[in-house]
Each structure stands twice: as structure tokens, then as C-alpha cells.
Amino acid sequence: MFKLIITVSLFLQLLLRVECLFAGDTCKVDNELGRCVAIKECPHIFEEVKRAGNPMPLYMRRKLQKMTCGFESREPMICCVTSNQMQNPNTVGTDDDVEAFTRGTLENKSGPVSVDSHPNLSLLPTNCGNIESDRIWGGNRTRLYEMPWMVLLSYDSPRGPKLSCGGSLISEWYVLTAAHCVVFLDRMKLEAVVLGEYDVSHDPDCEMSDGIKYCAPKAKNVGVASIVAHPGYTRQSQMDDIALIRLSEPADFTQNSMKPLCLPITPELQAESLVGHNAVVAGWGVAEDGLQSTVLLSVDLPVLSQNDCVAAYRGALKLKNTQICAGGVKDKDSCAGDSGGPLMYPGRFGKLGVRYIQRGLVSYGPKRCGIGGFPGVYTNVAYYMDWILDNMQS
Numbered sequence: 001m002f003k004l005i006i007t008v009s010l011f012l013q014l015l016l017r018v019e020c021l022f023a024g025d026t027c028k029v030d031n032e033l034g035r036c037v038a039i040k041e042c043p044h045i046f047e048e049v050k051r052a053g054n055p056m057p058l059y060m061r062r063k064l065q066k067m068t069c070g071f072e073s074r075e076p077m078i079c080c081v082t083s084n085q086m087q088n089p090n091t092v093g094t095d096d097d098v099e100a101f102t103r104g105t106l107e108n109k110s111g112p113v114s115v116d117s118h119p120n121l122s123l124l125p126t127n128c129g130n131i132e133s134d135r136i137w138g139g140n141r142t143r144l145y146e147m148p149w150m151v152l153l154s155y156d157s158p159r160g161p162k163l164s165c166g167g168s169l170i171s172e173w174y175v176l177t178a179a180h181c182v183v184f185l186d187r188m189k190l191e192a193v194v195l196g197e198y199d200v201s202h203d204p205d206c207e208m209s210d211g212i213k214y215c216a217p218k219a220k221n222v223g224v225a226s227i228v229a230h231p232g233y234t235r236q237s238q239m240d241d242i243a244l245i246r247l248s249e250p251a252d253f254t255q256n257s258m259k260p261l262c263l264p265i266t267p268e269l270q271a272e273s274l275v276g277h278n279a280v281v282a283g284w285g286v287a288e289d290g291l292q293s294t295v296l297l298s299v300d301l302p303v304l305s306q307n308d309c310v311a312a313y314r315g316a317l318k319l320k321n322t323q324i325c326a327g328g329v330k331d332k333d334s335c336a337g338d339s340g341g342p343l344m345y346p347g348r349f350g351k352l353g354v355r356y357i358q359r360g361l362v363s364y365g366p367k368r369c370g371i372g373g374f375p376g377v378y379t380n381v382a383y384y385m386d387w388i389l390d391n392m393q394s
Contacts, residue, residue, distance in 0.1 A: 027069045027079035034081035036069040042080030048231050057228075058390040111321075112270040113386040120389040121265065125171055125253070129262035129355035131346060142296045144198055144207040144216060147282050147356075149261035150296055150341065151175055152194040153245075154221060158187055163200065166283045166341035167193070168261045168358055172250035174392060176263075177340035178361055178379065179233035179243045192221040193247060196257035200284065201294040205257075216257040223248035228391045230384070239320060241363040241379045243340075244391050261342060262349050262357045263381060263388070269347050269357055270382040274303040279326055279345040279359060281376075283338030301327040301343075304375055312373055322383040324360040328375035338362045343378045 025036045040046050045067070052060040067078040115121060132146050153165040167177035175193055182190055197219040198205040206215040225248040232240030251258045264270045282298040309325030310317050319325065326343060343360030360378030381388075 023077060025069070029067055029079045029081055032081045034079040036077050037080050039064075039076055039078050042078055045078060045080065051231065059231075059387060112383045114267050114270070115265055115385045115389055116267065118386065118389045120392050123171060123389070123392045123394060124263060124265065125260045126350075127352065128260040129344075129349065129352075129357060130259065131354065131356055140297050140299065142198075142282065142298050144205055144214065145256045147296060147298065148196070148255075148257050148259040150197070150282055152197055152200070152284060153177065153181055153190060153340065154192040154194055155185070155188040156191045161191070162188065163194065163284070164188075165339045166285075166362070167245065168342040168361070169195070169251055169258065170260055170263055170358070170388075171392070172253055172260070173247055175245040175247065176342075176358070176361065176381075176388070177243050177245060178363055179229040179241045180235075180238075180363070181340040182227045182243045182245065183229045183233065184235055190224055190227065190245075192223055193245060195220045195222055195251050196255060197296070198257070199295045217255050219257075220252075222251070230387065238364055238377075239322065240384075242361065242381075242384050242387070244388065246393070261344070262347075262355045263385065264347070264357050264359065265385060266350075269349075270385065272347065274324070274345050274359060275305045277303055277345060279303050279343050280356075281326070281338065281341065281343050281362065283341040283362070285338035285341075301329065301376075303345075304328065309375055309377075312375055317377075319377070322380050323363070324378040324380045325375045326360070326378060327365070328373050 023036060023038070027034050027036045039049070045064075049056070049060060049064070064078065067080075068076065069079045070077045129149075132143060149169040151167045151169060152163045153167060155162045155164055165177060165181035167175040167181070170176045196217060198216065204215045204218045206213055208214075225246040227243060227245055229243040230240040233242070251260075253259060264272075278300040280298055280300055282296060284293050284296060304312070304325045304327075306319045306321075306323075306325060309319060312328055324343065339362050341362050342358040343362065344356045345359050346354050347357040349355040349357065358381050360380055363377050363379050365374065365376030
């Protein structure tokens with residue numbers, strides 16, 4: 001803990017502009033009143049700094065820079081915004097933290113932050129999201145190799161190994177998934193990521209085509225090197241439901257069963273509205289008969305405007321630009337096993353032409369899947385591209 005305080009102290013002392021106040025003085029962050037206190041006297045921020053780890057990620061440095069209000073002796077002080085709500089020690093942060101982080105990250109709520117010149121952009125693959133030309137739109141069962149970026153998360157539970165959430169390969173080292181798949185797991189622990197999977201009941205996976213049997217290499221369980229969940233995610237708000245998993249070894253992209261999915265890295269892709277179009281969601285979730293599917297499924301879902309989505313829930317839903325609403329078609333929706341899986345829609349990806357682009361990831365929806373009139377909610381990946389790149393390492 002001493003090392004953590006020293007790290008934060010040294011960083012804050014290097015800031016060019018520091019508002020010099022005394023301990024206990026009133027201060028303001030994003031037009032919210034707080035008190036200027038030592039960082040260890042602001043419990044929710046202090047815990048967030050500890051969770052962020054060392055070296056301190058860019059998003060955390062930016063947040064502390066904005067909150068800095070002075071020093072007492074050599075100890076840094078920050079503007080600690082108080083909340084009327086009690087801090088839950090099992091959450092990633094309070095609702096106030098969610099709001100503050102969203103403002104600090106997005107800066108302009110009207111659109112995502114451009115990542116054109118981000119220093120980590122080169123960590124993403126240039127060849128990704130290949131679309132099978134014979135894909136059947138509206139179909140349920142996918143073809144072998146159709147979506148080789150799809151992964152399953154394997155958990156250790158009291159009843160043994162359990163496959164639950166999904167995710168997407170975005171580089172040879174990283175998987176993108178939902179925050180709720182990696183935090184607040186109660187009695188489960190994320191143990192591994194299953195790569196190159198198609199049919200969990202067979203290994204290897206095979207398929208007949210024109211009388212010829214084709215088989216993929218065996219699926220591979222890869223360990224988890226590290227997990228970064230968005231610090232703004234809480235069970236209460238369900239905002240910022242996004243996380244990165246770094247694999248303990250790289251995915252083998254020479255295999256047809258392991259390939260990366262493209263992300264919306266250009267301003268055009270980030271700004272594109274999908275309202276009125278059908279996007280694709282995939283996973284091994286609950287099928288119409290209520291059983292978890294052994295085979296990777298996909299379904300086409302209409303993307304709704306936020307007003308239509310809120311109206312479908314009779315005003316009981318709160319949405320932000322950082323979320324996408326899709327579905328609401330009877331018997332066609334993503335379900336519990338699909339959590340963290342991608343919502344995809346084709347887009348032009350540089351010189352590669354049209355490729356699958358991950359536009360969202362499965363966050364939450366009605367407790368019963370496929371209920372007509374109740375769409376699902378997806379994290380809007382375009383709004384988190386800067387966060388994703390900030391937290392990737394070579």
C-alpha cells in the first residue's frame with residue numbers, strides 16, 4: 001500500500017497544473033461539489049486506484065489529473081465528491097464514479113473519441129472479420145469457420161468446470177467481453193478461455209460439404225494472464241459493461257478456427273448509426289427449447305432507436321449513447337450464455353473491403369429470452385475504443 005501511495009504521489013507532483021487548496025477546502029469536479037482530501041481519505045477513489053494496478057493505466061492518470069487539488073506536505077490531495085449513497089465494497093465503483101468516468105472518457109457525449117492517432121492502434125490486427133460469402137442471413141446454426149473469433153469463457157464452480165459467457169478475439173493476445181462476466185462472480189472463478197470452439201459436444205469439430213468431411217483442429221483452453229474490467233461498471237447501473245482479457249499465450253491465427261474480429265477504429269465506423277438495420281449476434285446460449293446449445297448459433301436482430309427501446313420497457317429503462325438496443329423479436333434474441341458475445345454488422349474496413357465489425361457486446365435484457373417486444377441492451381463498442389486501446393499492451 002505504501003508503494004501505491006508513493007506511485008500516486010509522484011505522478012500527481014508531475015502534473016503541470018494543480019489547483020492549490022488546503023485540506024478540507026470545498027472543491028469542484030465536473031460541476032459537483034466535494035472536499036479536498038488526501039487520496040487515501042477518499043475510499044472509493046483509493047480503491048479504484050488499487051484495482052487499476054501498477055503501472056497506472058492512462059484512464060486512471062487522466063481521472064486523477066482532473067481531480068487533483070493540492071498537496072499536504074508531500075501527500076497528494078484530490079477533490080473527493082461525496083455521495084448520499086453508501087459505498088458497496090463488492091462493487092467496482094459508485095454510480096457517481098460511473099458518471100464521472102463517462103464524462104472524462106467521452107468528453108463529448110454526442111460521439112465517441114477518435115482513435116486515429118492512438119499509439120496502441122498497431123496492436124490490433126489489420127486482417128480481421130472475414131465474411132463467409134455463403135452465409136445464410138436469418139439462420140440459426142452457423143457453419144464451421146464462419147465466426148472463428150468466437151470464444152467461450154470457462155469457469156471453476158462448486159459443481160466443476162462451467163462454460164457460460166462468450167467473447168470475441170480482437171487480437172492474438174486479447175479477448176473482449178462483458179464486465180459482468182469477469183466481476184461479481186460469487187462462487188465462480190474465471191479459469192480459461194476456449195479458443196477455436198464450434199460444437200462443444202465434439203472435438204475435433206467436423207462438417208460435411210459436397211460429400212467431403214472437413215475437420216478443424218481441436219479446441220484449445222488458454223489460461224488467463226490478466227483481466228481489466230471497466231471501473232465504471234456496477235451491478236446497479238449496468239453501464240460500462242465491458243472488459244478485456246489478456247491470454248496467457250497468443251491465439252494461433254494460422255488456424256482457420258482462430259481469427260480476429262474487426263473493431264470500429266475509424267471515425268466513419270464509430271459514427272455510423274445502425275438503427276433500422278439488422279445486426280448479427282452469436283453465441284452458445286439458450287435456444288428456443290430452453291436448453292443451452294452445443295453448437296455456435298447466430299441470429300439477426302433489428303437495431304432500435306433509444307426512444308423506441310425505452311418505450312418498449314414502458315420507461316423503466318435508462319439508456320446512454322454508450323449502449324445499443326436490438327431485438328425484441330419473439331423467439332429471436334441473445335440469452336444468458338451469450339453474455340459478452342459480439343453484436344456485429346458489416347462495414348468497410350480500409351483496403352480489406354467489407355468485413356464484420358464488432359459494434360456491440362451482449363450486456364443485459366429480459367430475464368426470459370426471446371420475449372417479443374422486449375429488446376436486449378448491448379454495450380456500444382465505438383464509445384470504448386479509447387479505453388480498449390489504453391488497456392492493451394504489446
